[in-house]
Amino acid sequence: MDNLTRLSLKDLRDGLVRKDFTALEATDAYLAAIEAGNDKLNAYVAITADAARSMARASDARIAQGEAGPLEGVPLGIKDLFATKGVHTQAASHILDGFKPEYESTVTANLWRDGAVMLGKLNMDEFAMGSSNETSYYGPVVNPWRGEGSSKALVAGGSSGGSAAAVAAWMCAGATATDTGGSIRQPAAFTGTVGIKPTYGRCSRWGVVAYASSLDQAGSIARSVExxxxxxxxxxxxxAKDSTSADLAVPDFAAAVERGVKGLVIGVPREYRMDGMPAEIETLWQQGLEWLKAEGATIRDISLPHTKYALPAYYVVSPAEASSNLARYDGVRYGLRVTGKDITDMYxxxxxxxxGREVKRRVMIGTYVLSAGYYDAYYVRAQKVRTLIKRDFEEAFNAGVDAILTPATPSAAFGVADQDMAADPVKMYLNDVFTVTVNMAGLPGIGVPAGKDAQGLPLGLQLIGKPFDEETLFAAGRVIERSAALDLAPAKWW
Amino acid sequence: MSVDADTVRRIGRLARIRITEEEVAAFEGEINAILGFVEQLGEVDIEGVEPMTSVTPMQLRRRDDTVTDGGYAEQIVANAPISEDNFFMVPKVVE
Structure with a gap:
């Protein structure tokens, strides 16, 4: 039943509650799609078919009793970073070989509470460190999108590359993802999907394998804003299990989707107009502003003067936190153990x-910037710069800006095993140049497909919001989605 | 600032990652490329700026100092490569 996988999450849920089809049929349709295509796309690293079918049967029982939850019977993919009880959880790393947690992450527990069904665990960059999903121990994810007339394999972005590819290729109705520097918004832009990174503290980090704790935040990737x-x-x-979790009521986000942008002030930061930015990205950005203006928003030029320092500050703060968080992988408590002549040798x-190579590099950078004599010069300085980055945003919002529109990425998806990126780690890091500021300031950001490049590949725009104002992002994101009216179905080759 | 081969070996030891002699030169180049990139933070005037300690304004919550969890040692060691009687087993560290 291929057509069930083509339904939006909303229509799937409504159809289930109306009993047009069963949750088991929906789950079977998705499992068949995974079975048929995963060898080519490599989006899933573990498929939990039996557990999915039993969750779907339980959903059908609840629907029959009139007790359907908000996501009842909706089949989802879960990024391998989320702890799922008794199920493969390895952050796509060799060092967590065989790890099956005895507990469930809060985010996934919330999804199961609301009736969702788990199809399996999704590929990602190892420990969420990467922008192309090529650092995974399980190999790269292949983007379901290809350039027109081309059979060249493109990356799905990273680190949530498996989440983005699975959603775009109709292998799940939606996916969990995480974002430390752009890992939801960049893969969403590369695959023509919608990715939201909420405000820091909105989703619990409990049970999410830690990379850089002051930046990590869970969010979703789906096929529409709604x-x-x-x-x-x-x-x-x-x-209560996450000390940085925000004790705030969760708004009805879906109710905000059709709210429109009339009367909103949309900021356009001049510092995001980078040297050498492709003309099609500039055109896309202008088009986005026109759409928002046509629906009644006011466009205002703003300045975020410390923008260019966000990426370098990120490459001090995130490796420093990673070197501390990843100290726990020592061959003693879980995962891989290589025997040595003494305990240090074993470690x-x-x-x-x-x-893997990228993880070693970041742990070593982090170890260096935190080591005696360098702590003030690197780490403390970077945290001061971070204060200034956050202040830039606060000043813009205090002056009446409701949301900020920027490009999501500097380009469309690039090729798997790109030589330029492989030769220079900094070139790969530049993928996050528009998204990383948002993590540094703890703000919400959404990536929405807004156009296509000359090869027909999807391009995204990013909206940045005030703390805990995801609603405005959904409303403005919907205006862009509706105005662009794109065909976001990649031609099926897998 | 940049690192030399000896510093790469020292960082490897501090990070408890064995770096082979063949890997040292490549890590040296890559780490220096990244350090070169972050060097531009030196341009920023940070006089009188407080370092960020929390990205959202919040007070760390407190709770009563009581035991709220535990009592399942077998679950704690369930994923250990080697365990015995609910203890993690490691090579001898004290003679």
Missing amino acids: DSALMLASMSGFD ELTRAEGF
């Missing part, structure tokens, strides 16, 4: 074999 709002509402909420050999 679908992403429905998913985020279920994922969010206060959790060093286990971590040498278990971590």
Whole structure:
């Protein structure tokens, strides 16, 4: 039943509640799509078919009793970063070989509480460190999109590459994802999907494998703005088990989707107009502003003067936090263990074999910037710069700006094993140049498909909001989605 | 600032990651490329600026100092590569 996988999350849920089809039929349709295409796309690293069918049967029982939850019977993919009880949870790393947690992350527990069904675990960059999903121990995810007339394999972005590809290729109705520097919004832009990174503290980090704790935030990737709002509402909420969880009520995000932008002030930061930015990105950005203006928003030029320092500050703060968070992988409590002649030898050999190249590089950078004599010069300075980045946004919002529109990425999806990116780590890092500021300031950001490049590949725009004002992002994102009216179905080759 | 081969070896030891001699030169180049990129933070005037300690204004919550969790040692060691009687087993560290 291919057609069930083509329904939006909203229509699927409504059809289930109306009993047009059963949750088991919907789950079987998605499992068949995964079975048929995953060898080519490599989006899933674990498929939990039996558990999915039993969750779907339980959903059908609840629907029959009139007790359907908000996501009852909706089949979802879960990024491998979320702890799922008794199920593959390895952050796509060799060092967590065989790890099956004894507990469930709060975000996934919230989704199951609301009736959702888990199809399996999704591929990602190892420990969420990457922008192309090529650092995964399980190999790269392949983007379901290809350039017109081309069969060249493109990346799905990262780190949530499996989430984005699975959603775009109709292998799940929606997916969980996480974003530390752009890992939801960049893959969403590369695959023509909608990705929301909510405000820091909106979703609990409990049970999410930690990369950089002051930046990590869970969110969703879905095929429309409305679908992403429905998913985020279920994922969010206060959790006493996360000390940075925000004790705030979760708004009805879906109710905000059709609110429109009349009377809103949309900021356009001049510092995001980068040297060498492709003309099609500039055109897309202007088009987005025109659409918002046509619906009654006011466009205002603003300045965020510390923008260019966000990425360098990120590459001090995030490796520093990673070097501390990843110290726990020592071959003692879980995962891989390589025997050595003494305990230090065991630690060093286990971590040498278990971590991939990018992870080693970031742990070493973090170790260096935190080491005696360099702490003030690197880490403290970067945290001061971070204060200034956040202040830039506060000043814009205090002056009456409601949301900020920027490009999501500097380009469309690039090729798997791109030589330029492989030769220079900084070139790969520049993928996050428009998104990383948002994590540094803890703000919400949404990536929405807004156009296509000359090869017919999707391009996205990003909206940045005030703290805990995801609603405005859904409303403005919907205006862009509706105005662009794109055909976001990649031609099926897999 | 930049790192030399000896510093790369020292960072590897501090991070408890075995770096082979063949890997040292490549790590040296990559780490220096990243350090070169972050060097531009030196241009920013940070006089009188407080370092960020929390990205959202919040007070760390407190709770009563009581035991609220635990009592399942077998679950804690369930994923250990080697365990015995609910203890993690490691190579001998004290003679």
